[in-house]
Amino acid sequence: MKSPFFATLALFARFIPTQHTPTAATDGKDIFFNPNYLRSLPSAQQDGLLLHEVLHAALLHTVRRGVRDPKVWNIAADIVVNGMIVQQGVFDLPPGGVRDPKLEHLSVEEICELLLKQDSAQLSLPNPDLLDRSPNNALSKQNQGTSNPSNHEAETETQSQKLEDKAQQLGDKLNLTDVSQDASRTQLESPQVTSIPASLDSLSQARKATLETHWKNALQQSMVIARTVDQGKLPAGLERELGVLTAAQIDWRSYLWRYLVRTPTDFMGFDRRFVGRGLYLESLVGESVRVFVAVDTSGSIDQRQLRLFLSEVQGILGTYPHLQCDLYYADAEIYGPYVLDPDVELPAPKGGGGTSFVPFFQQVAEQWDGMTMGVCIYLTDGYGQFPTDAPCSPVLWVVTSGGLALEQFPFGEAVRLLSR
Secondary structure, eight states: OOOHHHHHHHHTOOEEEOSSSSSEEEOSSOEEEOHHHHHTSOHHHHHHHHHHHHHHHHTTHHHHTTTSOHHHHHHHHHHHHHHHHHHHSSOOOOTTOOOOTTTTTSOHHHHHHHHTTSOGGGOOOSSOOBOSSOTTHHHHHHHHTOSOHHHHHHHHHHHHHHHHHHHHHHHHHTTHHHHHHHHHHTTOOOOOOOOOOTTOOSOOHHHHHHHHHHHHHHHHHHHHHHHHHSTTOOOTTHHHHHHHHHSOOOOHHHHHHHHHOOOSOSEEEEOHHHHTTTOOOEEETTOOEEEEEEEEOSTTSOHHHHHHHHHHHHHHHHHOTTSEEEEEEESSSEEEEEEOOTTSOOOOOOOOSOOBSHHHHHHHHHHOOSSSEEEEEEEEOSOSBOOSSOOSSOEEEEEETTSSOGGGOSSSEEEEEOOO
C-alpha cells in the first residue's frame, strides 16, 4: 500500500544522525535520529519512527506549542501522530509509543486541554522529541575542539552513508519511485525544498514564520500529489490537524468584533447581518450594543473550565468596556441577569444541574427590544438541549476543548476556546 502524501512530505525533511538523542526528535526544522537505536528496530518500526518526526515537523507541533506545558503538549502531539501512523496499516510504532484511541480524532490543542485536567504525575514521557533547538549544538562545539579532524570526517562520512541508505529504504517503503513517476506524467514539478536558515536557533518570530512557510508549502504540494496519484485520498486522521493549520486559532473575541465594529459614516443602510432574518434594521454609528452572555454552570463543566469562562467574561469587559453587557449563569435553569461592570467583581456562579440552552434564549427574547443591536454569547461545552427555533439575534458559541463538534451547533457561529 503506497502513501503518496507521506512520500512527498518526506522529501521536505532533512534527516540528521546524532548520538545526542536516545531515539529520534525534531526541532521543527530537521529530523534527528540515533543511528544505533534506529538499527535496533524492525523495518516497519524504523519507518514509523521517522514518519513520526516528519509529521511533528510538518504539522508545526514545535511552533504551535506557544507557552503551553512542554511535556503535556508533547504527549498530546504524540497521540495525534501515532494515531495517524497506525491507521495507515503499513507502519509500526517503536516500543513505548503513546496511544489513546479515544482522543486521536481531536487536534493537539484539544487533547492538551483535556490532559491538563489529569494529574500531571500520571503523565509519563521518557523521551521528549519536540525540541526548542538542535541537539547537535553541543556536538558542534565538541567537534571544534577535537584533536583528530580526520577521524571526525570519516565518522561523518559513514553516518551520511547510513542516512542515505535509510532514506532510500524509507522511499522504497512509501513507493517514492512510483510517486515521482506518476507526478512527472501529470507534468507536476518536483517539490522545491525551501531553505531554512541554520542561524535561526530558537523559536523566534522569524524562525516560526520560516518554518510555517516551509511546511505549509510541503503540505500543499503533498496534497497535490495525493490528489493526482491517489484519487484525492489523504491519510486517515489528518483532516483535523490540517484544519488547525489552515484556519488559524483566532481569539474568539475577534469574532465578537464583527458584530461591534463600525464605519465612519453616520448612516450605513440596512444591516446585512439581519436582512437574512427578515429584519431590515438601519445600522447607525454610535448605536448602543447590548451583549447577552451566558456561562454554562451545569454539572458537566468542571472548576477549571468555569474559571476559564469567567476569565473570558472579564476579558469582554476589558476589551469592550463601553458595552451594555448582561450576564447569566445557566444549567437547566437561568440565573440573572447580572449587569456587568469593569469595576465590579463578578457574582458567584450558580448551577450544577443538567443543561438546557432554551431558558437563556427565552430570557433574551423577553429582554431584547428587537431594535437595539444585540448579540448572544454562550460559553459552554455544547452538550445540552437546543431551542427548536433559532433566535433573531446573532449567536456566538464559545466551546470548550472536547466539547460538541463545531459543525453540530444548529445555529449561530461556533468557535473553540483554547487556553494559551
